[in-house]
Amino acid sequence: MVSRLITVTILVCFLGITYAATMPDYIKICHRNDPELSKCVKQSVHNLRPYLVKGIKEINVPSLEPLYIGDLNILDGSSGGITVKAKKLTVFGASNFEITKMRASIQNKRFDFELILPHLQGEGQYDINGNILALPIKGNGPFVGNFTNFVAYVRVTYDVKNVNDIDYFDIKEFALKIRTGKGRLRLDNLFNGDKVLGDVINQTINENFELFTNEVIAPIARALEVKFLAIATKILENFTYNELFPV
Template sequence: MKLLILFTVFCYSVTALELPSYITACSKSSPDFTNCAKESAKTAIPALVNGDTKYHIPKLNPLTIDEIIIESNGQLKIQLHKAKVYGLSDGKLTDIKLDEKNGVLDISLDIDNLNIQSDYEINGRILVLPISGKGPANITAVGGHYNVKVNFDLIEKKGVKYLKLKDTDVKFDVKRAYFRLENLFDGNKELSDQMNKVLDDSWKDVLKDIGPAIAKAVGAIVEQLAMGVFERVPYDKFFLP
């Protein structure tokens, strides 16, 4: 019974935290809500990218994602292992909208240079060409504008409301994307170089197949922040009445 009481107290203490000093609370009913959030993000993002153990937020530059799996219409399968995601430190919040009734938080971000480095496995067809291999991968998205829809529930603990993440949906546009997959075709350098040139020359079409990796990386970043802060700080301390 003593252990159960201690465990209950510990769980509650984990969630009932004050807003971090580097985040400014904004009034959700204020006409200046978006500008307030933008100003808050200017100081919050540089602090958050270094991680915060109190809120269980890991280091975000880079953020390590154990595995990203992409399957495209049964024609292509890509697996990224131990992916490291760089670039959030230069991210800028450009817009934010809160729909409390439907449980949606729309966040718009600009990230000038998002880079993913990982080990990969690929098999199938891309641009109707057969492709296979495993080795180091480097994916870079330049001039990216990302819209992240955060779907959430409001849950109550001891009379206090908390935002609980359900899922995220990411859509984005980029000015340019670069893909480099080493060791394609069992290490055949000539074929590997030719395929990488095709990937580079046709980056807009390639983005349709490999782009979901970028979306999942950005979604993972937002989810880490949401679970770290939103699920531990009472809702009304983050979004003022």
Template sequence: MWKIICLLSAVNTAFAGVEKNFVNFGGFVCPREEKALGRCLRDALNTYIPQLATGVAEYGVPPCEPLLIPALSVHQTAGPFAVTSSYTDVTVQGPSTMRVKDVTVDSEQQEIVSKLYIPELKMKGNYKLSGQLLMLPIEGEGHFSGKYGDIDAVVTITLGRAARPSGPDALTCEALDVKFHIGHAALQLDNLFGGDGELGNAMNKFLNENWQKLSDELQAPLEEALREFLKPLADHAFGMLRADDVLGGP
């Protein structure tokens, strides 16, 4: 009997050691060591991201595609660009096709940095803009659509702690920042210059030929869309973890 008790005690001690060195992330058992944890989080996120289009019921994540952005404004006044624009009822398709290429965990800085690749994002909605592009006047109000492809994004998540009524602190996503590079883009703005077809067609051609020079104007709505898409995912994903498992602790 004493031998059995000693054996069970040894088994419990061994499992306690395993639990201390591993993190359970949505069914993925990940090592706590930072490099290994980053690789495991990458694999876990790549498993769940495609499900976001229709939602992940077991974690309370609603359908996220198409993503709706009710309204946003962009003010671009640097150098030869002086444009004020606003967008309403914007829908975005394609975020659930993204793949996580790399995840870096930095417990000392309380940050997680993820590198993503998105094959294509499609946006449509209503716009209103006025100003100058490369000394050319531009104004319009109407419907817009855009396609943006080969997007490499870097997502920086600032982590924090949230006390639970009982048990260890939960991990939280305090802030989420998105920066990315667009490989190619195509944009169509209807009703430019009050519906002047010739001027509108010429300006749309100019925009598509010079979209790289207008990247700040194009990126702002996309970065806002990705933040809206990724923040709920981060909130739910990191809410499953104990803060001590990632930020360090007993």
């Protein structure tokens, strides 16, 4: 009886080691019954960060550096009569996120977490026409923005779907909201390159940075939702539910 127990124990350990060895380095396994599941999931996501910088080619996960957003209609004229468009928007620094709070619930099939983005830089082309703080503003051209300590709140809900008798994650919702931090924007070529008027508008924007960014952050957050959801889905579809979250 004792020898049988020892044999079973060795076999279980061997299978566990073999199983772990088949998983790539960028995947940190979290057990469903782990009393510190939230802590494990946080570590697992942090473990992914260096791999996301260049992307994970073997499972077709794109690079986060830089993160190409593309074209956005940020304001359509209904907010204070101002229209803002961004073109070829590219963001640098998205991979440097730090999760500050995490709550993982297997029972509720939900992850809630808060993360901080210490430094982001955005570059692209802009087109703006309207009024900011009663000042008329018009122009188009290149822009650069530097942003510090932006906070993102993320909610992920999922189901477990069965495909050919194998369980997989099925993300049902990926919601992201951003609270603006500090930063500076520089819009070049305002008023067809009029330096005096351009400097006045840039100064006004930066003196009221939080107010301005609160107006434009929602569509940027939605664009980031799409990008991060695509990355999460690509990772999860390559591994089974039991591989990522064994009992």
